[in-house]
Amino acid sequence: MRLFTPGPVPVSAAVLAACAAPPLFHRGKPFMEMSQRVWQNLRAVYRTEYHVVVLAGSGMTGIEAAMASTLAPGDTVVVLEHGRFGARLATIAERYGAAPSVLRVPWGETITAAMVEEYLRPLQGVRHVWLVHSETSTGVALELEAIARSIRRVAPDTLIGVDAITSMAIHAVETDAWDLDLVVSASQKGFACPPGLATVGISPRAEARMRARPASTYTLHLPTVVDSMKQGLFPWTPPVTLIAGLDVALDVILAEGLDLVWQRHADLARYTQSALADRGFTLFGDGSSHAVTVIADERASQIKRGLLEKHDIVIAGGQDLLQDKVFRIGTCGNVHRADIEDLMRAIDDVLTTVVD
Numbered sequence: 001m002r003l004f005t006p007g008p009v010p011v012s013a014a015v016l017a018a019c020a021a022p023p024l025f026h027r028g029k030p031f032m033e034m035s036q037r038v039w040q041n042l043r044a045v046y047r048t049e050y051h052v053v054v055l056a057g058s059g060m061t062g063i064e065a066a067m068a069s070t071l072a073p074g075d076t077v078v079v080l081e082h083g084r085f086g087a088r089l090a091t092i093a094e095r096y097g098a099a100p101s102v103l104r105v106p107w108g109e110t111i112t113a114a115m116v117e118e119y120l121r122p123l124q125g126v127r128h129v130w131l132v133h134s135e136t137s138t139g140v141a142l143e144l145e146a147i148a149r150s151i152r153r154v155a156p157d158t159l160i161g162v163d164a165i166t167s168m169a170i171h172a173v174e175t176d177a178w179d180l181d182l183v184v185s186a187s188q189k190g191f192a193c194p195p196g197l198a199t200v201g202i203s204p205r206a207e208a209r210m211r212a213r214p215a216s217t218y219t220l221h222l223p224t225v226v227d228s229m230k231q232g233l234f235p236w237t238p239p240v241t242l243i244a245g246l247d248v249a250l251d252v253i254l255a256e257g258l259d260l261v262w263q264r265h266a267d268l269a270r271y272t273q274s275a276l277a278d279r280g281f282t283l284f285g286d287g288s289s290h291a292v293t294v295i296a297d298e299r300a301s302q303i304k305r306g307l308l309e310k311h312d313i314v315i316a317g318g319q320d321l322l323q324d325k326v327f328r329i330g331t332c333g334n335v336h337r338a339d340i341e342d343l344m345r346a347i348d349d350v351l352t353t354v355v356d
Contacts, residue, residue, distance in 0.1 A: 004343055005316045006136050006166060006292035007189040009333030011245075012252070015193055019245040026240055032232050034247050039229060041250035045168065045258060046183060046201045048175035053225045054246075055198040056239050059165035059186030062198030064092055065220040066161055066182040069210045070128065073097030077128040078120065080111050080142070083135035084319050085163060093130070096216070101126075107138050107321065108285020113146035120154040128159045134167040137319045139294035139328065140286045141171060148178045159206055165189060166291045168199075169253055170265045170332045181206040189291060190265075191253070192333035193245045202226065265290040268331045268340065275344050276329075279351070284326050291332035292316075300327040303347065306354035311346040 003010050011019075024031035042052040055061055071077065077093040080086060081104040090100040103119045105111055111131075120126060129151050134141040144167075148160055161182040164173050168183075169190030175183050183201035187193035202210075202222060215221045219236065228235040253261055269290040273283055276295055284294040297303065300317060301324050307313040316328040329343070 001312050001314060002339075002342075003314050004329050004335070004339070005314055006328060006330035006332060007186075008195050009189060009192055009330060009335060010339075011192060011194055012249075012334055014252070015245045015248050018248040019194060019241045021241070021244060023240045024244070026234060026237050031240055031243075034244065035234070036232060038243060038247050038250060041247075041254055042199055044254055045250065046175045046199075047173065047177065047258075048201050048203075050176070050204060051202045051207070051226055051229065053200050053202065053222065053229055054234075054238065054243065055200065055225065056196065057198050058195065059163070059184060059198050060088065061220070062184040062186065062200045063089065063161075063163060065198070065217075065222055066184055066200055066206075067092050067096055067098075067130075068217045068220045069215075069222040070159060070182065070206060070213075071096045071098045072127075072213055074099060075127040076101060076123065076125050077130060078103065078123065078126055080116065080129070080131035080147075081105070082109060082111050082138065082140055082142070083107055083132065084137035085132045085135055085165075089130045089132070089161075089163065093128075098128070108140065110140050110286045110288065111142055111147070113143060113150040116147050117150040117154055120151065126155045126158050128161060129155070130161040130163070132163040133173070134164075134171060134289045134291050136166045136292055136328075137322065138285055139283075139289045139292050141167065141289040141291075144171075144173065145178050148180060152179060157205075159209060166289065166332070169258070169261055170291045171289075172262050175201050175203070179203075187242065187246055187249075189332050191246060191249050193249045194242060196239055196242045197246060262290075265332060268335065268337060269293060271337060272329060272331050272340050275340065279344070279347065284322075291330065293329045293331060294326050295329070296326050298325070300324055302354060303327055303350055306350035307346055310350060310354065313343060313346055
């Protein structure tokens with residue numbers, strides 16, 4: 001079976017071999033040395049000089065940990081919502097007692113820096129702004145740098161939280177240069193590892209906010225994780241085999257060069273969109289993500305089923321209000337042009353033999 005989903009993605013033999021090696025003792029010297037290397041290489045990928053922690057769980061675990069560690073009841077949290085995962089941000093904030101204020105646009109549309117600045121100006125006491133950089137449900141990526149700068153102009157002390165789960169190691173993310181506070185990613189997309197790890201970049205501003213409020217959770221309390229990391233440890237038993245895979249994957253990314261990784265994803269997304277346009281398909285909405293191409297087509301379910309049944313190829317369908325209205329092709333992680341060429345040949349076959 002071949003995956004062309006926006007996560008999980010195909011995993012290389014080297015990463016799989018590392019994950020399949022006998023587990024290391026999480027308090028032993030070999031694992032502690034590996035952990036130091038992983039933390040250092042994550043800082044390089046995040047483009048930050050400060051903390052990037054690793055948690056067991058999905059990317060949403062990382063987002064919840066970031067919110068649980070910084071939100072206080074009654075805090076005003078501005079959420080930029082342009083798809084399914086932006087809606088989740090507001091839900092999590094609300095469950096921790098915050099007061100979400102949502103800047104929402106229809107699915108497929110983008111949110112600009114000017115819109116964010118205009119929305120923030122009349123608001124008082126905004127403590128947090130959260131956004132999804134690359135929205136997996138719609139294929140729309142926001143101009144993160146411009147939005148971050150607009151937030152700083154209006155609310156210079158607010159925490160900027162970023163769901164970078166479908167953008168880290170895919171799009172440019174400059175954590176320090178863009179003054180981002182909480183940047184969350186996960187192992188199963190740009191890092192090209194199996195699912196199961198979340199990574200969270202934490203700025204000095206965010207760490208100060210965390211340490212100024214009492215803990216409301218146990219395993220999601222990021223100051224506890226940071227304090228253990230400073231000692232070269234995880235506070236509780238981590239998924240050592242997944243971390244071994246991430247260690248190899250980070251080496252691969254940094255050996256290629258992060259700028260080249262970003263460019264490769266941009267080129268592959270453009271190629272995929274062009275190949276689909278040549279076949280008469282229409283891109284859904286703004287379609288600016290380099291991680292996933294979303295196609296609006298009433299035959300989406302037939303195409304998806306035909307690829308699976310005839311070619312053992314898995315693509316993603318639409319989510320929520322886009323169910324059966326779009327199909328989604330992942331172009332992130334360990335996916336390359338030759339893979340997309342194979343997929344296009346399979347789509348050609350499905351269009352002529354399965355879809356009326």
